[in-house]
Amino acid sequence: xxxxxxxxxxxxxxxPVPISEAVATTWVIMALLVGVxxxxxxxxxxxxxxxxxxxxxxxxTLTTQVGEIMGRNSAQFVPLIxxxxxxxxxxxxSAVFPGAQAPTAHIETPAALATIVFLSVHYYGVRSRGWxxxxxxxxxxxxxxxxxxxxxxxxxxxxxxxxxxxNMMSHQFVLAIVAFLAGLIVPIPFLALGILIGLxxxxxxxxxxxxxxxxxxxxxALE
Amino acid sequence: MDIHTVSVIGAVIAVCFGAIGPxxxxxxxxxxxxxxxxxxxxxxxxxxxxxxxxxxxxETMAIYCLVVALLLLYANPFAG
Numbered sequence: 001x002x003x004x005x006x007x008x009x010x011x012x013x014x015x016p017v018p019i020s021e022a023v024a025t026t027w028v029i030m031a032l033l034v035g036v037x038x039x040x041x042x043x044x045x046x047x048x049x050x051x052x053x054x055x056x057x058x059x060x061t062l063t064t065q066v067g068e069i070m071g072r073n074s075a076q077f078v079p080l081i082x083x084x085x086x087x088x089x090x091x092x093x094s095a096v097f098p099g100a101q102a103p104t105a106h107i108e109t110p111a112a113l114a115t116i117v118f119l120s121v122h123y124y125g126v127r128s129r130g131w132x133x134x135x136x137x138x139x140x141x142x143x144x145x146x147x148x149x150x151x152x153x154x155x156x157x158x159x160x161x162x163x164x165x166x167n168m169m170s171h172q173f174v175l176a177i178v179a180f181l182a183g184l185i186v187p188i189p190f191l192a193l194g195i196l197i198g199l200x201x202x203x204x205x206x207x208x209x210x211x212x213x214x215x216x217x218x219x220x221a222l223e
Numbered sequence: 224m225d226i227h228t229v230s231v232i233g234a235v236i237a238v239c240f241g242a243i244g245p246x247x248x249x250x251x252x253x254x255x256x257x258x259x260x261x262x263x264x265x266x267x268x269x270x271x272x273x274x275x276x277x278x279x280x281x282e283t284m285a286i287y288c289l290v291v292a293l294l295l296l297y298a299n300p301f302a303g
Contacts, residue, residue: 004297007297068268068272159283159287162286162287162290163279163282163283163286166286166289166290170289200275204275204278204279207272207275207276207279208276211276
């Protein structure tokens with residue numbers, strides 16, 4: 001009960017580089033996602049088997065959802081947004097396995113994901129509008145608002161990170177307190193609630209990333 | 224009172240009062256969305272997606288208070 005949520009425990013050292021538990025869990029999730037998609041779509045046929053059908057349904061759903069949020073020209077964002085969503089679902093739900101911890105409950109993983117979103121917002125924004133038009137967006141409606149626009153750009157990335165971290169970490173703490181007070185059957189509803197929280201947070205993070213990128217791209221057609 | 228006691232009290236106050244405003248406003252937002260869905264069930268998808276994004280924005284205020292509380296408890300710059 002005296003664990004510091006801002007500190008990470010080191011699992012082992014890879015040469016001089018310390019590898020924390022969150023990073024190891026992330027590697028397992030990455031291997032799992034890549035492996036399942038590789039096995040499922042290695043020999044993609046029109047007469048699809050069960051795994052390929054399941055993956056196709058998943059991708060169809062993701063494409064439809066991203067399309068509804070981002071409007072037209074959304075197909076090119078599906079790989080980024082979809083991977084973000086699938087990774088977050090796996091990462092948030094990895095805490096249900098005994099002994100594993102959600103990597104998103106430590107601050108580094110949300111920080112890295114928020115950085116990816118932050119950079120891709122500007123990348124896609126510049127690519128679709130051009131430098132001048134994209135920078136000019138920050139001086140609207142008046143140049144007086146330039147500091148505020150820049151500040152909001154930073155704070156929304158920060159809140160994206162803290163929202164995911166805070167929700168996952170605080171749930172972990174609640175679970176630890178409940179297990180400390182009454183260990184046998186009482187934590188089970190809280191574990192079920194944790195699945196719901198993990199899914200909702202993955203959804204919110206993905207939707208916000210899609211909204212931010214969509215706003216940066218604007219209505220200009222992407223070639 | 225030493226600095227640790229003051230920090231704990233500060234963290235408690237930050238979370239307490241920081242939770243009140245977002246709780247009220249999230250309740251109002253959800254109530255309005257429920258009403259809208261009850262009137263127009265066919266637009267439930269758009270409304271609930273907008274609701275989720277809006278709730279995330281409102282929740283940010285509470286999360287900033289959580290950050291302040293966490294900093295006071297675990298990374299206090301005054302505690303040495």
